[in-house]
Amino acid sequence: xxxxxxxxxxxxxxxxxxxxxxxYKEELLNNVIPFWTNHSIDKEAGGYFTCLDQFGKxxxxxxxxxxxxxxxxxxxxxxxxxxxxxxxxxIAEHGAHFLKTYGSDKEGNFYFSLDRYGKPLVQPxxxxxxxxxxxxxxxxxxxxxxxxxxxxxxxxxENILRRRNNTKGKYSKIYPGTRDxxxxxxxxxxxxxxxxxxxxxxxKQVDSLIQDVIHEVMxxxxxxxxxxxMENVNPDGxxxxxxxxxxxxxxxxxxxxxFIMDLAGRLNDKALAEKAITIAxxxxxxxxxxxxxxxxxxxxxxxxxxxQLEWDQKLWWVHVEALVCMAKAYQISGNxxxxxxxxxxxxxxxxxxxxxxxNEWFGYLNRRGEVLLPxxxxxxxxxxxxxxxxxxxxxxxxxxxxxxxxxNV
Amino acid sequence: xxxxxxxxxxxxxxxxxxxxxxxYKEELLNNVIPFWTNHSIDKEAGGYFTCLDQFGKxxxxxxxxxxxxxxxxxxxxxxxxxxxxxxxxxIAEHGAHFLKTYGSDKEGNFYFSLDRYGKPLVQPxxxxxxxxxxxxxxxxxxxxxxxxxxxxxxxxxENILRRRNNTKGKYSKIYPGTRDxxxxxxxxxxxxxxxxxxxxxxxKQVDSLIQDVIHEVMxxxxxxxxxxxMENVNPDGxxxxxxxxxxxxxxxxxxxxxFIMDLAGRLNDKALAEKAITIAxxxxxxxxxxxxxxxxxxxxxxxxxxxQLEWDQKLWWVHVEALVCMAKAYQISGNxxxxxxxxxxxxxxxxxxxxxxxNEWFGYLNRRGEVLLPxxxxxxxxxxxxxxxxxxxxxxxxxxxxxxxxxNV
Numbered sequence: 001x002x003x004x005x006x007x008x009x010x011x012x013x014x015x016x017x018x019x020x021x022x023x024y025k026e027e028l029l030n031n032v033i034p035f036w037t038n039h040s041i042d043k044e045a046g047g048y049f050t051c052l053d054q055f056g057k058x059x060x061x062x063x064x065x066x067x068x069x070x071x072x073x074x075x076x077x078x079x080x081x082x083x084x085x086x087x088x089x090x091i092a093e094h095g096a097h098f099l100k101t102y103g104s105d106k107e108g109n110f111y112f113s114l115d116r117y118g119k120p121l122v123q124p125x126x127x128x129x130x131x132x133x134x135x136x137x138x139x140x141x142x143x144x145x146x147x148x149x150x151x152x153x154x155x156x157x158e159n160i161l162r163r164r165n166n167t168k169g170k171y172s173k174i175y176p177g178t179r180d181x182x183x184x185x186x187x188x189x190x191x192x193x194x195x196x197x198x199x200x201x202x203x204k205q206v207d208s209l210i211q212d213v214i215h216e217v218m219x220x221x222x223x224x225x226x227x228x229x230m231e232n233v234n235p236d237g238x239x240x241x242x243x244x245x246x247x248x249x250x251x252x253x254x255x256x257x258x259f260i261m262d263l264a265g266r267l268n269d270k271a272l273a274e275k276a277i278t279i280a281x282x283x284x285x286x287x288x289x290x291x292x293x294x295x296x297x298x299x300x301x302x303x304x305x306x307x308q309l310e311w312d313q314k315l316w317w318v319h320v321e322a323l324v325c326m327a328k329a330y331q332i333s334g335n336x337x338x339x340x341x342x343x344x345x346x347x348x349x350x351x352x353x354x355x356x357x358x359n360e361w362f363g364y365l366n367r368r369g370e371v372l373l374p375x376x377x378x379x380x381x382x383x384x385x386x387x388x389x390x391x392x393x394x395x396x397x398x399x400x401x402x403x404x405x406x407x408n409v
Numbered sequence: 410x411x412x413x414x415x416x417x418x419x420x421x422x423x424x425x426x427x428x429x430x431x432x433y434k435e436e437l438l439n440n441v442i443p444f445w446t447n448h449s450i451d452k453e454a455g456g457y458f459t460c461l462d463q464f465g466k467x468x469x470x471x472x473x474x475x476x477x478x479x480x481x482x483x484x485x486x487x488x489x490x491x492x493x494x495x496x497x498x499x500i501a502e503h504g505a506h507f508l509k510t511y512g513s514d515k516e517g518n519f520y521f522s523l524d525r526y527g528k529p530l531v532q533p534x535x536x537x538x539x540x541x542x543x544x545x546x547x548x549x550x551x552x553x554x555x556x557x558x559x560x561x562x563x564x565x566x567e568n569i570l571r572r573r574n575n576t577k578g579k580y581s582k583i584y585p586g587t588r589d590x591x592x593x594x595x596x597x598x599x600x601x602x603x604x605x606x607x608x609x610x611x612x613k614q615v616d617s618l619i620q621d622v623i624h625e626v627m628x629x630x631x632x633x634x635x636x637x638x639m640e641n642v643n644p645d646g647x648x649x650x651x652x653x654x655x656x657x658x659x660x661x662x663x664x665x666x667x668f669i670m671d672l673a674g675r676l677n678d679k680a681l682a683e684k685a686i687t688i689a690x691x692x693x694x695x696x697x698x699x700x701x702x703x704x705x706x707x708x709x710x711x712x713x714x715x716x717q718l719e720w721d722q723k724l725w726w727v728h729v730e731a732l733v734c735m736a737k738a739y740q741i742s743g744n745x746x747x748x749x750x751x752x753x754x755x756x757x758x759x760x761x762x763x764x765x766x767x768n769e770w771f772g773y774l775n776r777r778g779e780v781l782l783p784x785x786x787x788x789x790x791x792x793x794x795x796x797x798x799x800x801x802x803x804x805x806x807x808x809x810x811x812x813x814x815x816x817n818v
Contacts (some may be wrong), residue, residue, distance in 0.1 A: 059713045060652060120584035130499060173580055175529035304468045305782040309719040364718060375716040
């Protein structure tokens, strides 16, 4: 019995992990994507609606550039990677047209938000608008190689690198010289963007950038004494004992670790992948809410009160990115801890975020895992994390070897 | 029996309301003020610590100008209005010295925050730093008429009026011309500040400003169709159907209504006082959480999801300002609804915000009224709303007529 169990159980487990691939792909194609194709297209004014209630009704018409760029990317990516459906390409081009017409100022800096008809509402103070616009046009160029798309992606990327050390420019409220902290978000995004734009950038530039961001993420922001990644550090990489310096964002770390695993794959660097897996597991254990389940949004590394009033909430992106991260970690390492975490996350996420009544998933839960805002899209949640994660998990677990037991039984 | 009850019960109620005066004064002098005198004075670097944990331990040393100015005001006011204690004046002067040495840039604009030793951290993007600095120096001048204090208060106030229509200046992220909203906060603060600085400003200027802010608050931001006050309106006063335009902050409205009641008292304008009481009662009914009790932090006037993730939390300042508002409303009108609300608020507030273990009150509760952050002071909570409210309630209810029953029994 013992021997038999010892042989059979691993096979059963492997089948089980592989089977998630189908579940996630069906959820993507039959539940989540139809929500966005049915409800988000603004046929009158162009671009996408993202403020959509539980049943897909538009409750606000403002256009947030992060989410416009991300949806262009999403439909281009689906077209490129999953299926050459004309509808998906049309949706991507629809958003790209709006974005290139209204999205940026004369210097090519992307605004933070526009009104429904494309008039600027909030200035280009936020460089992530540029990151997601570049990502969108980069993927669209792969789907439809119009020079202009590559040109926008390339020049926007150059602009990001130019603004890299002072991303907010004149909109920064930080008094220079007293406490000049470096923030984790940009190296984190660049570790993803560098691969996303590889096909349109100079190879040397990509190679050097990749080395750069791996160093930043895995050596500057990573602190060996805690095994965790900080959100903000002093310019010399040391710990800043301030609200910003003590801030921990487990979701950020976990998302970044799958970007690093992808880079490790490209570089064929097994040690880097293993380090990323270890950090991701640390962040999951650190961020998990033992009382109510789910991953906390923010923590203070010294256990002091954080400034963020939303610190104990459970956010969709944190949880779906953790699913991607653990799927990749398991696929790379076969580590049972990664599988156990994947299953724990799957159970929590599908139970609390998935809506039994209508398509797509909720975004914001309170600490107890109850719905805090009954929306499917808003200022920050669009057609991005949920479908990207469903695609990534499906794709990752699909590559698991066919278990021997399938032939044996 | 009925007749006796009919006579006696109102007397008991009147005694009861008047008795809160003593309860609130004792809480102020024996519980709350000692917390700040014992724990907040930075004897080494000057100014006040405000990041204090449940037991008064300093957990962060940054100095936030709102809270520095407010504490100068608080101790000056206690000295002026309650008791000429040298200790209180010394504490006020201690903070004022730090504030005048490090608080502002060369143009007299007050920074948002400094590090422990007074080096600027966050630029003067926020005009409320100036409001609370002016308020502090104004009250201190009353306690100790040093010309410099009046001069700082006066010039800071002029600066506020100069920046009034573009308070954030170059730090504003709003693209001009698309959706230029007016925000309620400044007229609200000015309705209080105009009375606080009356003794150092020109009478004509104060009279004209008072008319101005009453018009703004009670006619521009007030919407007769809902009986409520909006946080943001179009420049012409009309409703903006946007996240900002739909935003409701019941606590803001309630606090502003006691400022207006004070102005009505000064102007001897009974109709204005009654309108303020009606609006305050509307806001309480609108903001009260029927499910868990307490006043919600934010709501959307159309019942849509607000952008603020902290919308369902219960904040100390909202509740203690509501106590002040209903105490004043009852004192002015004798309206039984105001008394009932005062008692309901008293029961909720003392049960949930007051700490049974140690001095001062908690600031941040979740929707269920459980402590969300176990701090007594932080970036936004200092020596201000709780002690001011305790003083205001005590002072207001002390003025109630001595009930006949006290002589009858």
